[in-house]
Amino acid sequence: MSHIESFKQTNAVTGARYDYSTTEKRLIYLALIEVESIVKNGIPDDFFGKELILFIPESQLKKTDQFDHRFRDYRKAIVSLRKKDFSIDKPDGGWIETGFINGGEYFKGKGLEVAVSKYVLPYLYELTKRFTVLDATVVMTLSSKFSQRFYEWCCQWRSVGKFEFTPDNLRDTLMIKTKTGDLKIYVLEVAQAELMKMYEDGISDLYFTYTEERGGRGRGGSVKKWIFQIHTKKKEVTQERAKNADIVFVAQFLAQTFGKDSPLIDQALEALKTHENVKVFAQRIDDLQTSGKLDRTNNKPGYIRSILQKEFGLDNK
Template structure:
C-alpha cells in the first residue's frame, strides 16, 4: 500500500444498505484500493481471469487493530465474507452468483493473504468510475463501523457541506432496529467523537456536527430529521459550501430527477463546477418547477440532461 494516500470508492457502495463489521469493511476497502492501483497502472490482459490476491502485512494489521483480537476478528471477517452472496446481473439477462472472498490465510508474524473472487473484479472496476475519495489511513484505522459509514458520507457530500437522515432512513441503511434515543447515543455520538478525535490528531481532514429538526406532540416533540454539517481544514471553503443554498437545491433537484444514486449527479456537478454555473442552473431549475413546464415534460431526465449538455458542457457519453 506504499504511496496510496487516497482511494476511490463507488457511491453505489457508499450509499448501499448493508451491515458489515468494521473488519469486513476494511477488507472491502483493501480490495478497492488494489483495484484502483491496478486501474492507475493499466489493466493487464489476465486481470479479469484470476482472483485478486491481497496481502496485508503484520504492521498494517497492528495499525488497524493493536489488540490481539485482530487475529480472531480478521479470521471471522474472512469466514463471513466467504459466506455472503455477491449477485451480479447483466443487462442481457446473464447473471453470476459468487462470494466476495474466495480464501484467506494468515501467516504468523508476516500477515494476511486474502483472495477476491475474479467474478467480482469487473464489477468493482466498473464501479470505480463513480467514486468517493477516501483517505486510506483513516478508513483502515477507524474503530467503529458507524464511524466508517459517516466518514464515507462526509466524503461523498464534502462538496455540498452537509447531508441529512431521518431516524428511519438511518436505521434502514445501517440495518439496525435501535430506538431513536439509543441511535443518537451509540451511533451518532460515537461516530462524531471518533472523527473529531482523528481530526484533532491530524489523521483525518474532516469531521461532522449535527442538529435536529423536531416536531409532533410531547415536550419538544420527536426527532424528525438530523442535519449533518461537514467541517474540513479548509474552514472558509467549508463555510461557503454549507451556506450555499444553491448547491444544496441543485443536489436535491438532480436527485429527484435522476435518482439520488445516479452517476449523472457526479457528472452534472463536475460540469457545473463554478458557483456561477451552479447559480445559473439553480435559477433555471427553479423556473422550470414554478412555471409548471417540468411537470408537462414526459421525459424529465432526458430534458434536464439535454440542458446540462447544451448549456453547461455535460459529457454526452
C-alpha cells in the same frame, strides 16, 4: 501490495443498506485500493481472468487493532465474506452469483493473504472509475463501523456540505433496530467523537456536527430528522483566503463557470494555492472578459479547465 493515498467508492455503495463488521469493511476497502492501484495505468490483459491476491503485512494489521484482537477479527471476517452472497446483474442480461472472497491464510509474524473472487473484479473496477474519494488512512484506522459509514457519507456529500437522515431511514440503511435515543447515543455520537478526534489529530481532513428537527406531541416533540453539517480543512482554508479580493473574485468566477457544487472548484483552488498564482489567474480572467474572448468561446468550462491544466498544473483526471 501497492499502497495508494485514496480510493473511490460509488455513491450507490455509500448509500446502500448493509451490515458489515468493521474488519469486513477494511478488507473490502483494501480490495478497492488494490484494484485502483493495478488499473490506474491500464488494465492488465489477464486482470479479469483470475482471482486477486491481497497481502496485508503484519505491521498493517497491528495498526488497526491495539488490543491484539486482529487475529480473531480478521479470521471471522474472512469466514463471513466467504459466505456472503454477492448478486451482480450484467449489462448483457447475464448474472453473477459469488462470494466476495475465496479464502484467506494467515502467516504468523508475516501477514494475511486474501484471495478475492475473480467474479467481483469487474464490479470493483467499475467502482474505481469515479464517485466518492475516501482516504485510505482514515477508513483503515476507524474502529467503529458506524464511524466508517459516516465518514463515507461525509466524503459523498463533501461538495454539498451537508446531508440528512430521519431516524427510520438511518435505522433502515444501517440495518439496526435501535431506539431513536440509543441511536443518537451509540451511533451518532460515537461516530462524531471518533471523526472529531481524528480530525484534531491531523489524520482526517473532515468531521461533522448535527442538529435536530423535532415535532409532534410531548415535551419538545420527537426527532423528525437529523441534519449533518460537514466541516473540512479545505473549506476553512478557503474561507480564510476569501479575505483576499483576488480569491473572492476567482472563487465566484469558478462557481459561475463550473457550478457552485462542482469538485473542480476545490481542485482549482488547490492548483492556484499560492497568492501569486491566484493573482495571475485573476488577471488572466479579467483580460479575457474585457476583450470579450471568453464570451465568444463555445465551451467556457472546457476552455477555463484547459488554462488551469496547462498553466497552473490542475490534474488532468
